[in-house]
Structure formats: structure tokens, C-alpha cells
Amino acid sequence: MSVLIFVELDNGNIKKTSLEAIAYGASVASQTGSTATVLAIGQADNSELEKAGHYGASKVLHASDEHLAHENALAYSDVLFQAATKEGSKIIILSKSGLGDAVAARAAARLKAGVVSGVTELPQIDGAFKVTRSIYTGKAFATTEIKSDVKVLVIRKNAIEVDEAAISGSAAIVETFASSRRDSDYQAQVTNVEKASSELSLTEADIIVSGGRGMKGADHWQPLLDLASALGAATGCSKPVSDLDWRPHHEHIGQTGIKVAPNLYIACGISGAIQHLAGVNGSKCIVVINKDPEAPFFKAADYGIVGDVFEILPKLTEAAKALR
């Protein structure tokens, strides 16, 4: 009957968003008087997986068969289904990502479970089970009742406040999870993977420094990269910037790009069109640097500087370096 949490691994480490999912699942488990079990698929050391205990999980099921080494949403959903069935789990938690949504959906179809993606807060449980989710691309929220016996929740970044300093709890028990393999999940032949491995992923990042057309061209990105590196931030951009090939397509943020929810979003030379805002309105704090005081982005910002990015960015970088 435990709450089951699907976590994602990155080079053998539990992703930050997945640590949040564990804390979220543990909180739901304590609300419902059960325990939290983690499912981790892929290669990882026990010492890393035991960390799940610090976030409130009591047990980790580790599925590390060779055929699961390459990320495969179809196969992972099958493993999740098997784990949920074995554990008798009625509540399943994943964090929002391309993989998370795909695994959640396919597992939910087999478990005949209601699935809600984009959950922003802990559930309200008082007879009924209700969650709040983000809808209309961040323009509103819906309180949604999940009526089915089995419930699948895909949570957004920051759906729970994790105080890293207060993290305690003992190590989780790690068990090997032997799952069966469906051949139909392995029809596809992956022919190429391009992954910028050194980059901090945008969906995981706590800080993002992002550039728009105001950055003038691919050759002018250095001041922005410098600030990002001084802050330990990931870098993003507006759509025209990736359309112009100044930056790679996977960095483009907004309605048609990636949706981010960092603690701090610094927008440099981005006007703040509604389609761009749609990708950033989950951010906790927004800083806008723009030479035009009338730029619409200022309306959505917490802090603003009117000025030339090329003068301001180096000053910020210098101040950020002084922090260290």
C-alpha cells in the first residue's frame, strides 16, 4: 500500500526534481498513514540510492537490468506498472519531464488510474483526494478531484518546499527489483543521441540566465555565459534566438519550447511576449534587463533594470563572483 515514487537518474545520480518527488511522496505517505517506496531504473550505486531515505523514503526498488540502461519510456512504464502491482500502491508520484509524463501516462492506462500532470502543491485529503494543477499554460490553476482507486500525480518543480539544510532521516533500504521484459517495448532502434552532457539541464536548474534578440547575435553571448557560470546557472533563450541559430533549439523557452520553474530567472534583452512568459511564469523570482522601459516583461518581473545588457551583465558577473 506504499506511496510509490518514480525517480530519474542522471549519470547514476538521483535528479534534483526527483528528490523533490521523494519528499512530496513521503509527505503524502505520512498524510495517509503509509510509507514511501522509490523506484529507480538504471545504473546507480547503493550509496546514492540510500539518499532517498534522507528525503523520507523507507525503501528503494532498484531495477538495473542491462536492457534498462538506455532511457526507454515504454519499458520504464512497464517496470513501474510491475512495481506498483507488487507494492499494491494506490498513489504514484513522478516529476514533470518528457520521460515523467510518458511513463505516468502509459502506467496509468494499465493501472486504470486517473492521472493529473502539472500538480503544483501537496494534495488535500479529506475523504476526497484533491490536487491543484497548473492549467492554461500557467495562467490559472484547477483544483481537481481524483476519483479513481489508483492515482497518478505528475508534479511540477517547487510543488513542495524542500529545506536541504533540514534534511535528516536514515538511509533507505535498497532492494534489487527484478522485472520482466516486454519485447514490444524494444521495437525501436535508437540510431543517434546528441546530448550536451556537461550542461546543466533547464528543467532542473535553480537559476536560469536567458537571452533574447536584444543580445544581438551568437557572437555576443559571452557576457551572458559569464554571469551564468558565476551564478552556477543554466542558460536559456527566446524563440527567435533559437530560430536564428544563435543558440541550440533545446534552450528555447516558452509556449512552444521548454517550460521552466527556477527559483531565479534572469531575462536579458527579451521583450516578454506572452508566448515567452508562458514558459517562465512558474519561476519564483524574475529579473528583467531591458533597454526599453516599456518592455512588457517588466510587468511580470520582481526586479528590473532599464539599460544596455552589455553594460549591465559584466557588473552583475563581478558582483556575483564576489559572493563566492
Added chain:
Amino acid sequence: MKILVCITNVPDTTAKISFTDNDTKLNKNGVQYIIGPYDDYALARGVEIKEQTGGTLTVLHVGEADADPQIRKALAIGADDAIRVNADPQDSYFTAAQIAHIARQNSYDLILMGRESIDFNSGVVHGLVGEMLGVPSYSPVMKLELNGTTATIAREIDGGKETLTVTLPLVLGCQEPIAEWKIPNMRGIMTARTKPLQVVEPVGLDEMTAPEKFTLPAPKGACKMIPAEDAASLIRLLQTEAKVL
């Protein structure tokens, strides 16, 4: 080649969102409806593939009659016929079950959807339908090429891109730059009027989830302006006031 494209009927991206009836219903007053932008990419690629390989393209919408103008638009863009499942879907599982039911009756080679709807932003309907049909599903797909019954797909993964080949049938969630959006031409609009739009009743199924109340985000406080000369002080404010550094 039998292609199915699933479209949503959603408020325009720039629409102002508000609610009525005690915050239980969207205020549709003055809201313009469109085909979901990602669904539009799916439709555009579907039409291109149909033109290259021959066959038929059906558009499917689960929703009420107010979506008919958007369905007609899809017919004008190049779909051959349309099916509307007459329901007001509020739950991804319910929607997916309706789509899967139609798909089982017609055995499509390719089911194209958007990466996500822009009302619920769930990104789960393609996965649900894929599993319900026992067919692979991939999303978000940026490139789709067919060679007979083999598909080559490029899709976005966390921080990168993956290319794979897989045989049909498939369910795909599409995004740009899979194709350029298509605008209906005059001939398309004329012929769309007489293309078949079949309305069917939903298969009985309890909704697994139901929205109960809608809320708007708390209004943003005023933006604190920092003089450009004093830019460096921003970093201190971010640390001590906003506490995000």
C-alpha cells in the same frame, strides 16, 4: 496509409483567462478559439504525408459542437473527413479512452497528436492512447520521415535530441519544426463544407478526475526598479531580500 490527427479546441494563446459560475467554468466571453498550436503542427505533417503517400486523413476531436468551426478548418487544411465524439472532456483518461475506441474501429497506421494541449498542458493523452492500443508512443517529435512502414523520428530528450527508427503503427505527440503550419486556401474552404463530419456519442466510462474549482494566480507585486549605475546591488537584493541566491 490511414492517418488520424487528434485536435483540441482551445482558447487562443493570447486570450485573457477568467472564470464564471463561482469559478467552476471558463468565461468564454470574448475568448477566441483555435486548433491547439501543437495539434496544428501534427495536422500539417499529417497532410504532407498523406499528399506524399496517398491514403486518408481523419481528424478527431472529443468535445462539443462549438468546436465544429475548428474541425471545418482542419478539413479545409486537408483532412478528408472528421469525427467528433460528443462529450465535454475534463479528464485525460476519459479523452484517451474515446480516442482509443475510435482507433480500434478503424486501425490507423499513424495517430498524430500535439505534444500537449494548451488548456490542460498535460502531455499525457498520447501515452495513454498508445498503451490502451498496445502501440509505441513518442513525444515531443520534431521530425518524422516515413519509408514504407518504417518511421524515422527525431525527438527532444532532456538536454538534447534522440533519433530512432520504428515500425508503424505509432502514436506521436508533435511539435515544431516537424512542419510549417498550413493556412486553408479558398478551394480548401469550399470543399470542407461538404466533407463528412460524423458526430458519435462517447463510450460510457466514469471520469477518473474532475476539476472542481479554478483560480487565478495571485497578482504580481510591483517590479522593483534598480538604477543601471547601481546594477551590482541587484545581486545583494537577490541574496538578502528575495533569498534566491
